[in-house]
Amino acid sequence: MIKRxxxxxxxxxxxELGFDRKPEALPVEEPSSDDYGDFASSIALELASEFEGxxxxxxxxxxxxxxxxxxxxxxxxxxxxxxxDLTLEFLxxxxxxxxxxxxxxxxxxxxxxxxxxxxxxSSNPTGPLTVGHCRQAVLxxxxxxxxxxxxxxxxxxxxxxxxxxxxxxxxxTLWARYKQALGEAVDIPEDVYKGEYLKDIGxxxxxxxGERYTEWNDxxxxxxxxxxxxxxxxxxxxxxxxLGVEFDGWFRESKLHREGEVEEVLTNLEEKDGTYEKxxxxxxxxxxxxxxxxxxxxxxxxxxxxxxxxxAYHLDKYDRGxxxxxxxxxxxxxxxxxxxxxxxxxxGLPDDFYQVLINQFVSLSSEGEVKRMSTREGEFVTLKSLVxxxxxxxxxxxxxxxxxxxxxxxxxxLAKEESMDNPVYxxxxxxxxxxxxxxxxxxxxxxxxxxxxxxDLTKLDxxxxxxxxxxxxxxxxxxxxxxxxxxxxxxxxxxxxxxxLFHGFYNKYKVLTDDxxxxxxxxxxxxxxxMVLRELLNILGxxxxxxx
RNA sequence: GCGCCCGUAGCUCAGUGGAUGAGAGCGACGGAUUGCGGAUCCGUAGGUCGGGGGUUCGAAUCCUCCCGGGCGUACCA
Numbered sequence: 001m002i003k004r005x006x007x008x009x010x011x012x013x014x015x016e017l018g019f020d021r022k023p024e025a026l027p028v029e030e031p032s033s034d035d036y037g038d039f040a041s042s043i044a045l046e047l048a049s050e051f052e053g054x055x056x057x058x059x060x061x062x063x064x065x066x067x068x069x070x071x072x073x074x075x076x077x078x079x080x081x082x083x084x085d086l087t088l089e090f091l092x093x094x095x096x097x098x099x100x101x102x103x104x105x106x107x108x109x110x111x112x113x114x115x116x117x118x119x120x121x122s123s124n125p126t127g128p129l130t131v132g133h134c135r136q137a138v139l140x141x142x143x144x145x146x147x148x149x150x151x152x153x154x155x156x157x158x159x160x161x162x163x164x165x166x167x168x169x170x171x172x173t174l175w176a177r178y179k180q181a182l183g184e185a186v187d188i189p190e191d192v193y194k195g196e197y198l199k200d201i202g203x204x205x206x207x208x209x210g211e212r213y214t215e216w217n218d219x220x221x222x223x224x225x226x227x228x229x230x231x232x233x234x235x236x237x238x239x240x241x242x243l244g245v246e247f248d249g250w251f252r253e254s255k256l257h258r259e260g261e262v263e264e265v266l267t268n269l270e271e272k273d274g275t276y277e278k279x280x281x282x283x284x285x286x287x288x289x290x291x292x293x294x295x296x297x298x299x300x301x302x303x304x305x306x307x308x309x310x311x312a313y314h315l316d317k318y319d320r321g322x323x324x325x326x327x328x329x330x331x332x333x334x335x336x337x338x339x340x341x342x343x344x345x346x347x348g349l350p351d352d353f354y355q356v357l358i359n360q361f362v363s364l365s366s367e368g369e370v371k372r373m374s375t376r377e378g379e380f381v382t383l384k385s386l387v388x389x390x391x392x393x394x395x396x397x398x399x400x401x402x403x404x405x406x407x408x409x410x411x412x413x414l415a416k417e418e419s420m421d422n423p424v425y426x427x428x429x430x431x432x433x434x435x436x437x438x439x440x441x442x443x444x445x446x447x448x449x450x451x452x453x454x455x456d457l458t459k460l461d462x463x464x465x466x467x468x469x470x471x472x473x474x475x476x477x478x479x480x481x482x483x484x485x486x487x488x489x490x491x492x493x494x495x496x497x498x499x500x501l502f503h504g505f506y507n508k509y510k511v512l513t514d515d516x517x518x519x520x521x522x523x524x525x526x527x528x529x530x531m532v533l534r535e536l537l538n539i540l541g542x543x544x545x546x547x548x
Numbered sequence: 549g550c551g552c553c554c555g556u557a558g559c560u561c562a563g564u565g566g567a568u569g570a571g572a573g574c575g576a577c578g579g580a581u582u583g584c585g586g587a588u589c590c591g592u593a594g595g596u597c598g599g600g601g602g603u604u605c606g607a608a609u610c611c612u613c614c615c616g617g618g619c620g621u622a623c624c625a
Contacts, residue, residue, distance in 0.1 A: 033569065042567050045605070055605075078568050079605060124625075161625075281623050292551065292621075299623040306625050331619045334552050360553065360618075365560085402561070405553055407618065409560065414574075422587080423573065429587050437584050444584090481564050493562050496572070507580090507589040548587070 001107060002094050002473050003028050005070070006039055006084060013066050019047055030470065037075070037083035038091070038470065044080040055080035091466060092457040094473040098528050099452040104535045108476035110151040117317055118144050120328035121240070122159040125232035126170050128197060129239045129383040131362050135408060136328050137383070138399035138541070139359060141245045142488040143326065145539050150483055155322075157249040159313060162229055163257070170198075170232070171225035175216060177202025178224070182211060201231045242387045243396065244541050256312045262304060265312040265347070266297065274346040289342035292335075307336065311343040318349055326355045326486070328404075334358060357486045359404040366412040390415050393542045397424040400540055401492045423496060427533060428545055430499040434530040435546035437511050437523070444512045444519060452524045459521035464505040468525055471498050475532050479539070488540070495536050502529050 007023035014021055021043075031040040044062060048055035059080035066074050073085035098104060120140030121133050129137070140156065147154045161167070176186040181203040205213075205227060213220040233250070240246065256262050266282075269275050274285050280300030284307070287294050297308045317325045329337065337356045344354050364381060387395050394415050401423070402408045414421060441448050460469065475494070482490040511522040537544040 027567080029567080031568070036568060040568080042606095045567070048605085081568060083568090164625085166625075279623080283623095296623045301623080303623085305623065331553070333625095334620055335622095336620095336625090338551085358553075358619095406561080407554065411560065411574090414560085418587085421574065425587050426573090429585085433585065433588085440584055477564095485564055487564080489562080490564075493572085496562090500572085503588055504590090506584080507586095510584060512584050547585090 001476060002086070002091070002470070003039065003477065006041070009066065009068075009070070010041060010043060010062070013062055014043070014047075016065075017061060019050070030474075031081075031083065036077060036081065037073070038086045038466075039084045041082045041084075042080075044076075044082060048080065088458050088461055088466070091469050092460065095457055095460075095469050095524065095528050096452070098472060098531065099524055102531075104472075104532045105149050105476055105479060108150050108479055113150065113152045114323035115153045115155075115321060116147055116324045116326060117155050117157060117320075117322040118147070118326045118328070119157045119159055121236075123236070124161050124166055125229050125236060126166050127232075129236055131364060131381045131383060131386055131410065132330065134243065134383040134386060134395065135359060135362050135399045136330070137240055137243055137245045138396050139357070139404055139488060140328050141243075141541060142396075142400055142491075142539060143328075143357075143483070143486060145541070146479060146483040146488065146491075149479060149535075149539060155248045156246075157251055158247045159251045159253070160233075161253040161309075163254045167225050167229060168221070170228045171221055172216075174198055174202055174205075174228040175213065175220060175224045178205045178213065181206035182214070184214075197232075197235065198228075201228065204231075239382075239384045239387075242384060242392065244392055251313070253309050253313070256309050256316065261312040261316055262309050265315055266304075266308065268315075268347060269297070269311075269343065272346055272348075274343075284339070284343055285346070286339055286342035289345045291338040291342040295339045295342075307339050307343065310336075310340060311347070314340065314344060314354060315347065315349075318353060323353075324355060325353060326357065328357050328359060331358055331360045357404055360407045362399075362408045362410055364410045364412055393428070394422065394424050396541045397492070400488045403487055403489045424542065425548070426503075427495050427499045427537065428543070428548060430502045431530060431533045431537065431544045432546060432548050433506060434502075434526045434533075437526055440512060441519075441523065445516065446512075446519060446523070450520065450523075452520075452527065455520045455524050456517055457521050457524055459518045460525055462505075462509065464501065464508060465522075465525060468498075468501050468505060468529060471501055472528050472532050475536070491536055491540060495533065495540075498529065498532065498536075 004023065006028050007026045010026050010028070011021060011023045014026075026041065026043055027046065028039055028041050031037060044059035045055045048058055051058045053061075056076060056079060059076040059082050063074045063076060063082055070086060070090045071084055072087045073083075075083045075085075077083050103109075118140055120136050121129070123129060123133050144154050144156045173188060176188050177198045179186040179202075181199075205224075213223060266275075269284065274288075275282055275297060276285065277283070281296045282298035283294045284297050285294055295307060296305050298304055314325060337358070340354060340356075345351065398410055398415050399408070418425070438448055441450075460466065478490055478494045482488055505525075509522070511519065511526055513519050513522075534544045
């Protein structure tokens, strides 16, 4: 990374002046204006208070002896900004590294980063996944591949409650559907799971098992619970696979109860003096750990609340050896997160173990109308219908394009538009275009898979070419930022930016020219753009076609 | 009432823990191709970065208050 190299040089120079700073802590940025060089640093302004002279004087001192072969020019501007103009030879090395590595993220990878678990969607198997789950599925899946790319050992997991009241209702409803399929009229309990999907499952069971479960008893209850849940899980898996999302693990809440982990965590909390009884219920002293108020762990009827098994679940994650547990939750879980943090802190887990990405809701807009997505209304757009309608690439791209903590207005009409107006195709088209250029190389006497080692990349001296080289160099930093900030949208912005630079370059200059050396250099640049685009689309889970 | 998130161009939104003219896409208007894919490119118009105050050499970005919207504030999950 060019930025890193400048930081290291700056660090050396600052050492000589008596300042001790880590290179990564030194501000080096691409300035907003081209008048201020390729890169700029405001370090002198930051350190001026520790210096006897003015910030401008300090900047002058820093630049002394810094003008080595890397820099065409180093100047001090304004109140003390240091502007770096890089030589073409130096800039071009970054592209050469990319071309020889065949891996755009080689520099960003560090295999010693530890184990991370990412939990997302985690919707209970009582109904189909919706547009809201879709956003989370995409975000979680991208984060997982992002963390893998930079060297973490990542497992994804889906957690669900396979017991409890909701599952009982599911079982009861499914049984009723089964009976209906056998031709008997049975009342469906009001307000619950009337969906077509249960009718279908009921029919399947009827044809497979005939009249074996005509009476509602314990055997039927457990049969329909297990059957219903398994069928729902299968459907959820099918929906997710439409999106290209697969989980490494599926965790059942019942395991925590069965293996005594819930009991254990309760004892643990009691021993740490983290609980008390009030009104017949057992409360967690959450307020002591920074939560707004205390919260119930065991209801007065003895049942645990949602919180308690989730605490046990996270202790289980911790015991499995993860260094970090990242959890994606919807905006309505804010209070739960505070309670969880309080409980885990009571138990003595490291503060940074439990990390939550709260994402805001999705609304769908079409023909000027905005519809809120609500499962409670009973009217929701399913993940399945959305993906079947628009395709995986478009859905994933749109779901990733906004920062998670912002509301996402999903523009259905724009997403549906299979034309230049749809930003997904903008990126894919850049990739396709490059592939197309490489199919034409023989026409100018260049073999398609020629080696870039011998190419003179300093032929790339046009403004647009240099901008592209700098942009490519920035990719690993963007990936790093996207991962550490849990913000896949940075990738999208960067990708649109890169594609835009490329299209501009393409329109202004010919890649395949009469000058063979120039052609080879430009092909090198194209290859670099293609490599980064492909890697980026790959992380987003969007296909990178060679023709469209 | 209190807590979290959001408020940037007509619309949808970028702008990583501050840094030297406020950006993109869509929409509007006007242009570009007998040549590598026009799903492209170039240009014009359009903004007191919700509002006030504060910190700083410097604030869309940090602090505070206010306004507007979403979510939460359960012995639901």
